[in-house]
Amino acid sequence: MVTPPWRINEVLDRAQNGPICLEGDFDLKLLVPELQRVVKEYDICFDPIIPVPQDNTLADSLWKAAMDLYLEVGTLCTDTHRRILFTEDEIKEALGNFPGKFTLGFGRDSKEISCRKIEDTQRPFCLFSPDITCDEDLFVPMSMAYLQEPLADGVCAPILDEIEGMPIRSGFPSEVKGSVAHAMMFREAARRVGRPGIFLKSVGTAESDAAQIAASNPEWGERLTDGRFVASVTELKVDNSLLNKMVHFHTYGCFVGSLAGPIMGGYAGGPEGTAVVGVAYHLMGLLVNQAHFMNYFPFHLKHTCNTMRQLLWVISITYQALSRNSNLVSMSNGFAAAGPCTQMVLNEAAAHALVSVVSGANLWEMAVAKNKVKNYATPMEARMAAEVGCGAANEKISRVDANEIVLALLKTYEENIEDAPLGKNFRECYDVRRIKPSDDYMTLYGKTRRELDDIGVPFIY
Amino acid sequence: MTMESLFEALKRSLEEYEPDKAKEIAQELITVHQVDPLKVIDDVLSPTMEEIGEKFDRMDIFLPELMGAAEAMQAATSILTEYIRKSTTQRLERKAKVVLGTVHGDIHEIGKNIVKIMLEVSGFEVFDLGKDVPSIQFIEKANEVNADVIALSALMTTTMMSQKEVIELLEALGKRDNYLVIIGGAPTTASWQEEIGADGWAETAVGAAKLATKLLEERAK
Numbered sequence: 001m002v003t004p005p006w007r008i009n010e011v012l013d014r015a016q017n018g019p020i021c022l023e024g025d026f027d028l029k030l031l032v033p034e035l036q037r038v039v040k041e042y043d044i045c046f047d048p049i050i051p052v053p054q055d056n057t058l059a060d061s062l063w064k065a066a067m068d069l070y071l072e073v074g075t076l077c078t079d080t081h082r083r084i085l086f087t088e089d090e091i092k093e094a095l096g097n098f099p100g101k102f103t104l105g106f107g108r109d110s111k112e113i114s115c116r117k118i119e120d121t122q123r124p125f126c127l128f129s130p131d132i133t134c135d136e137d138l139f140v141p142m143s144m145a146y147l148q149e150p151l152a153d154g155v156c157a158p159i160l161d162e163i164e165g166m167p168i169r170s171g172f173p174s175e176v177k178g179s180v181a182h183a184m185m186f187r188e189a190a191r192r193v194g195r196p197g198i199f200l201k202s203v204g205t206a207e208s209d210a211a212q213i214a215a216s217n218p219e220w221g222e223r224l225t226d227g228r229f230v231a232s233v234t235e236l237k238v239d240n241s242l243l244n245k246m247v248h249f250h251t252y253g254c255f256v257g258s259l260a261g262p263i264m265g266g267y268a269g270g271p272e273g274t275a276v277v278g279v280a281y282h283l284m285g286l287l288v289n290q291a292h293f294m295n296y297f298p299f300h301l302k303h304t305c306n307t308m309r310q311l312l313w314v315i316s317i318t319y320q321a322l323s324r325n326s327n328l329v330s331m332s333n334g335f336a337a338a339g340p341c342t343q344m345v346l347n348e349a350a351a352h353a354l355v356s357v358v359s360g361a362n363l364w365e366m367a368v369a370k371n372k373v374k375n376y377a378t379p380m381e382a383r384m385a386a387e388v389g390c391g392a393a394n395e396k397i398s399r400v401d402a403n404e405i406v407l408a409l410l411k412t413y414e415e416n417i418e419d420a421p422l423g424k425n426f427r428e429c430y431d432v433r434r435i436k437p438s439d440d441y442m443t444l445y446g447k448t449r450r451e452l453d454d455i456g457v458p459f460i461y
Numbered sequence: 462m463t464m465e466s467l468f469e470a471l472k473r474s475l476e477e478y479e480p481d482k483a484k485e486i487a488q489e490l491i492t493v494h495q496v497d498p499l500k501v502i503d504d505v506l507s508p509t510m511e512e513i514g515e516k517f518d519r520m521d522i523f524l525p526e527l528m529g530a531a532e533a534m535q536a537a538t539s540i541l542t543e544y545i546r547k548s549t550t551q552r553l554e555r556k557a558k559v560v561l562g563t564v565h566g567d568i569h570e571i572g573k574n575i576v577k578i579m580l581e582v583s584g585f586e587v588f589d590l591g592k593d594v595p596s597i598q599f600i601e602k603a604n605e606v607n608a609d610v611i612a613l614s615a616l617m618t619t620t621m622m623s624q625k626e627v628i629e630l631l632e633a634l635g636k637r638d639n640y641l642v643i644i645g646g647a648p649t650t651a652s653w654q655e656e657i658g659a660d661g662w663a664e665t666a667v668g669a670a671k672l673a674t675k676l677l678e679e680r681a682k
Contacts, residue, residue: 032528159618169623170620207566267524301523302518371647372648
């Protein structure tokens, strides 16, 4: 098992010499009609009363629809206007050579991540992440707050948008400087909590390829045991900057993740099309980004969250399709509408984790407050998700049971998604000096946990 | 068919995303029934598209449907405007021009593309510069086409600064008063608009089109 990477030069060659296609034509004349065709042909249907579907045939149809779509459409490189296409045999070869598990981090703190099956009793890998920008002075304490969470198998740091008083701008020298500082401070934070070998996902501050490359250094920066991301351009597109990152990460030798965030309401259309694109993104992640693991965050175009009924269905059926038909490793990334220190965000975290884990996902938790507001995230939301996710595996929760619990959870917050409460920011929720959650948040957490327990939400302890 | 039933059919052609039918009906309305093309735009196309835009805003329909409706509207409009141009009795009002793009360093453009559709169906002439657009290019293009509005989209906190940069460049070049500058994108807010001195901020694509219209009306007073 040598992959990933699968065949780097093939991808680079096709990005230079594949069939020419302009971006507008790719979106509107190729992707949209092909997507509408496969949704109809494979009879992919969303049922609002079953956010956790239990129909294996539907999951398999979704896999076939996504495979069909990806074979027809491929990935567009927007810089060269070339489509990167693969044959069915090539996709099978890449899938067949995928090991299905990796050890992330090093030494005592390392953890294994693997593909999970539907209703799997194997504990999910739990990555804790604020997924948001923070003030420079909060970077280390906030990172430490996440790193010290006992259920965190890996951590992603907050994002810097300022360094030494300079605003960080993508593509500017300030971004290189900020990204190097990010990598250094994150490692320092991991050592300070006594988990120097924990798997670190970095560098979120670096949007550009140059800034990512600048942060690779085994002595003070990104190590070979850490993970880095190659994103995509909505939908199913890449550009040279993203391919630069892919080549660099693989030649450097670290773990590579692929970001996949199909947008419901955008080119992907409704929940059915979003799920098809979601599975196709996993194929793209394997073949183009040549990733070891995926980060999957389908989200709503308007509300930029994924805890509403349609998106929970998308997440569930995507993971069921992947689990039944591949051994790809993927983390389900929650995006909540409400902000920290609200009961709503904890209920959303529980729903997202439960749906994901029962359907075969690992966890990446969690962006909150619609992923828009600086300093608005704490480890408490991720803690809730991880406690529920691990509990679901522990207690062998079935899809049928999960569906009932999720319907009960949705009743508590679904109508409030549009005007979700912002909650409190990290400084208001944590004693920053001592890196401890506030009494208010601990009280709310305990009360919410008891109420969730009463409606059957599983907890690890 | 009567004029009323043709109006109804034209509305349906937008709702059912049928550009060929929209074109055909528009043609019949002006040649057979000799309806004033501006009446067709004002009484049928604009209100229908507004309804469709609101449906999209509520997410009752999705982007492919919105684009389909916009295509049907543009097909009908092309017939109508051609007729107006040929007519000696009517004169087309100059369309307000918007230079639009996602700012430097930012490759996200789905939101910007939706704004483009909403601006076009609201009657604007849009010059879409695409994504990752260097700040100076917005200004060069605005000068070149004599634009009324510069619309700047940013999806990341690390690219929002480019919105500010465009305004700073406009000021430094003494051209700030030549254009209305509106901004949008997930991390942007009304307070950011105020901080950087933009003329307006919209949270949604439908909101962006309404904002541009409102600001231009205010400026015309």
